[in-house]
Amino acid sequence: MTSILVHVDQLPTAFRTAPMPRHRVDARQWNQAGEALAAGELTLLGLWAHGATVHMALLDQAANRIGIVSLGNRRGSFPSIGRLHAPAIRLERTIADMSGLEPEDAPDSRPWLDHGRWGVSHPLGKLETSWAKAKPYPFLPVEGESLHQIPVGPVHAGIIEPGHFRFTAQGETVVRLEARLGYVHKGIEKLIQGGDLERGMTLAGRTSGDSTVACQWAYAQAVEAALAVKVPARALYIRAIMAELERLANHLGDFGAICNDAAFAMMLAQAGVLRENVLRAADTCFGHRFMRDCVVPGGVSRDLTAEGVATLQALVAAIRERFPKLVALYDNTASLLDRTVATGYLKPELARQFGAGGFVGRASGRDFDVRRNLAYAPYDELAFEVPARDDGDVNARVWIRIEEIRQSLSLIGQCLVSLPDGPVRAEIPVAGEPREGIGLVEGFRGDILVWLALDAKGRIARCHLRDPSWFQWPLLEAVIEDNIVADFPLCNKSFNCSYSGHDL
Amino acid sequence: MHRFLLEGLLGRPLTEKPPVPADIEELGAAMAKAAQTRLGRSLSIRQVDAGSCNGCELEIHALNNAYYDLERFGLHFVASPRHADVLLVTGPVTKNMAEALKRTYDATPDPKWVVAAGDCAANGGCFAGSYAVVGGVSEIVPVDLTISGCPPTPTALLEGLLAILEQSARPAKAG
Numbered sequence: 001m002t003s004i005l006v007h008v009d010q011l012p013t014a015f016r017t018a019p020m021p022r023h024r025v026d027a028r029q030w031n032q033a034g035e036a037l038a039a040g041e042l043t044l045l046g047l048w049a050h051g052a053t054v055h056m057a058l059l060d061q062a063a064n065r066i067g068i069v070s071l072g073n074r075r076g077s078f079p080s081i082g083r084l085h086a087p088a089i090r091l092e093r094t095i096a097d098m099s100g101l102e103p104e105d106a107p108d109s110r111p112w113l114d115h116g117r118w119g120v121s122h123p124l125g126k127l128e129t130s131w132a133k134a135k136p137y138p139f140l141p142v143e144g145e146s147l148h149q150i151p152v153g154p155v156h157a158g159i160i161e162p163g164h165f166r167f168t169a170q171g172e173t174v175v176r177l178e179a180r181l182g183y184v185h186k187g188i189e190k191l192i193q194g195g196d197l198e199r200g201m202t203l204a205g206r207t208s209g210d211s212t213v214a215c216q217w218a219y220a221q222a223v224e225a226a227l228a229v230k231v232p233a234r235a236l237y238i239r240a241i242m243a244e245l246e247r248l249a250n251h252l253g254d255f256g257a258i259c260n261d262a263a264f265a266m267m268l269a270q271a272g273v274l275r276e277n278v279l280r281a282a283d284t285c286f287g288h289r290f291m292r293d294c295v296v297p298g299g300v301s302r303d304l305t306a307e308g309v310a311t312l313q314a315l316v317a318a319i320r321e322r323f324p325k326l327v328a329l330y331d332n333t334a335s336l337l338d339r340t341v342a343t344g345y346l347k348p349e350l351a352r353q354f355g356a357g358g359f360v361g362r363a364s365g366r367d368f369d370v371r372r373n374l375a376y377a378p379y380d381e382l383a384f385e386v387p388a389r390d391d392g393d394v395n396a397r398v399w400i401r402i403e404e405i406r407q408s409l410s411l412i413g414q415c416l417v418s419l420p421d422g423p424v425r426a427e428i429p430v431a432g433e434p435r436e437g438i439g440l441v442e443g444f445r446g447d448i449l450v451w452l453a454l455d456a457k458g459r460i461a462r463c464h465l466r467d468p469s470w471f472q473w474p475l476l477e478a479v480i481e482d483n484i485v486a487d488f489p490l491c492n493k494s495f496n497c498s499y500s501g502h503d504l
Numbered sequence: 505m506h507r508f509l510l511e512g513l514l515g516r517p518l519t520e521k522p523p524v525p526a527d528i529e530e531l532g533a534a535m536a537k538a539a540q541t542r543l544g545r546s547l548s549i550r551q552v553d554a555g556s557c558n559g560c561e562l563e564i565h566a567l568n569n570a571y572y573d574l575e576r577f578g579l580h581f582v583a584s585p586r587h588a589d590v591l592l593v594t595g596p597v598t599k600n601m602a603e604a605l606k607r608t609y610d611a612t613p614d615p616k617w618v619v620a621a622g623d624c625a626a627n628g629g630c631f632a633g634s635y636a637v638v639g640g641v642s643e644i645v646p647v648d649l650t651i652s653g654c655p656p657t658p659t660a661l662l663e664g665l666l667a668i669l670e671q672s673a674r675p676a677k678a679g
Contacts, residue, residue: 115599115600117599117600117602117603118599118635118636119599119635120635123635123636127635154601154604155552155585155604155608157583157584158581158583159551159553159561159564159565159581160553160561161553161556161558161561162553162554162601162604182600183555183598183600183601183604184553184555184556184595184598184600184601185598185600185636186555186596186598186631186634186636186637187631187634187635187636187637188631188634190634190635190636191630191631191633191634202630203630206557206559206629206630206631206654207557208557208558209556209557209558209559209560209561209562209655210558210559210562212559253562253565266508269569269570270508272566272568272569272570273518273569273570273571275566275569276566276569276570276571279566289563289657290559290562290655292559292654325507325508329505329508332505333505498558499558500556500557500558
């Protein structure tokens with residue numbers, strides 16, 4: 001089955017520089033792919049529909065190869081992958097909501113993003129006015145003695161994105177958590193459709209506010225691959241600097257916030273200062289604290305000046321000096337470790353099955369990082385380590401972040417030293433024919449996938465954005481089981497899944 | 505641990521001078537009502553994400569860091585709309601969040617103010633016109649103040665919130 005991914009004439013990373021070919025398959029091969037996923041031979045990277053065709057992106061982790069299989073012409077339905085491989089279930093429910101294609105024999109036929117409030121149905125397929133009123137959402141039944149339910153959200157107690165969590169608890173212990181998402185669905189994929197490349201870039205940068213660089217980079221990669229654009233070396237290095245600054249800011253913020261959720265507020269104050277320093281340096285160098293709209297198809301919109309280099313060097317030196325003291329404080333505070341160690345354990349088996357990206361996967365034995373496994377420039381020229389461990393609790397996820405902060409500091413330092421000269425933006429040609437491309441970037445949460453289809457005039461026929469949270473949200477439901485309700489904020493923060501990136 | 509505490513006691517604070525409160529005309533009418541003096545120089549804020557990309561939330565979080573130190577002004581975030589004087593709303597209001605926003609507003613006791621933070625909250629931003637988006641915050645609840653930016657910087661947020669504080673602390677006009 002894995003042979004389906006191998007193009008004999010293509011290098012594993014050929015998709016980085018050229019349009020991505022798809023394998024048109026029949027229903028039998030489609031099901032075989034599902035079985036290979038269930039058997040663990042392949043990992044699911046994405047599942048989406050374009051018109052009446054369903055596309056599935058697959059990863060062969062052992063060979064570091066990816067591929068897309070497509071199943072078309074099925075009169076409004078396709079064989080469910082979710083019935084074989086659970087991670088596909090929510091993706092299929094979304095396809096049914098958005099495109100109106102039905103997964104046959106799917107284990108869960110409830111709507112997912114469509115709450116019955118849009119006034120239309122199937123916005124990406126045959127758009128129809130819908131008069132249906134919002135119905136109560138049927139949560140999965142939980143049976144047993146002395147159980148009670150705790151509904152939380154969509155408006156939460158903190159400064160957090162909206163989502164609904166339905167806890168079923170027995171005393172203090174959580175028996176089941178079921179999340180309901182989709183509250184921040186903005187119809188991004190529909191808004192992009194028919195737009196030009198700039199419209200796509202604007203919206204890609206606003207899918208998940210904390211990953212704006214990573215999302216725009218993945219989008220830019222998809223454009224550049226589809227049109228075979230060669231990006232100047234200097235632009236690639238500047239992109240890497242921005243991406244690592246973003247990772248640094250997010251990890252520092254979350255490191256503090258996780259400790260704060262264990263009532264250790266001082267760490268939030270200390271880490272918050274470092275995070276603010278990163279954002280201010282980004283603002284000084286690139287004109288925006290989150291570096292939004294700085295990565296553009298063809299390169300970057302802002303060059304890095306000599307003063308900018310000095311600012312970043314000073315930033316790296318300051319964090320290198322300060323951060324180890326915070327790490328020592330974390331490691332020497334027994335009351336804090338008492339909350340994080342053994343809390344929210346994610347089994348390596350589940351991390352592998354769901355293809356959990358980022359620190360969630362790497363803290364549970366899934367040693368995968370797009371920057372290394374499916375390397376893209378300039379990471380193929382930089383030296384870094386990918387931390388991985390398999391103890392899988394909140395503490396493990398904290399430590400992966402700590403290690404990644406160290407790696408990001410090193411990567412920024414390397415980029416600053418070896419920053420090439422030259423232009424920072426290449427022209428984007430019009431192909432004159434339909435083109436497709438794929439972008440795959442390691443954001444701070446994990447692998448972000450963007451699939452793009454352009455028409456002959458260079459307008460966007462379809463753009464699919466898959467946030468890493470798709471494969472992490474279901475795992476949060478698994479790790480909270482048998483933990484106490486009071487530890488949920490801690491578990492949740494240690495995952496820090498994106499609502500907006502997921503809901504789109 | 506002791507070293508950190510000592511450092512905090514003996515070191516120079518990182519907290520910066522407050523910005524000048526924004527001079528905002530639209531606030532005037534909303535604030536002229538009576539009963540505002542009761543609140544004194546303190547306001548409780550309930551943040552509601554009605555569909556944002558999370559960018560605005562990150563900057564609202566930053567208000568709590570040592571540089572901006574929101575609480576020194578008597579402003580603080582609360583966990584329930586029932587404890588709030590101000591609703592700080594972000595995002596284009598999505599259709600899936602419109603009812604939750606309305607209900608949060610209804611649960612907030614009078615007198616109350618609504619601040620729409622960010623370009624999306626102002627008018628839907630780049631998401632305006634989508635089948636899944638109602639538009640700006642004012643489509644659902646009355647807005648007293650809009651703070652622009654994508655996202656607004658912590659300084660811009662602070663300027664707006666301080667303007668509300670100034671207004672609410674002013675003696676109410678007779679009549």
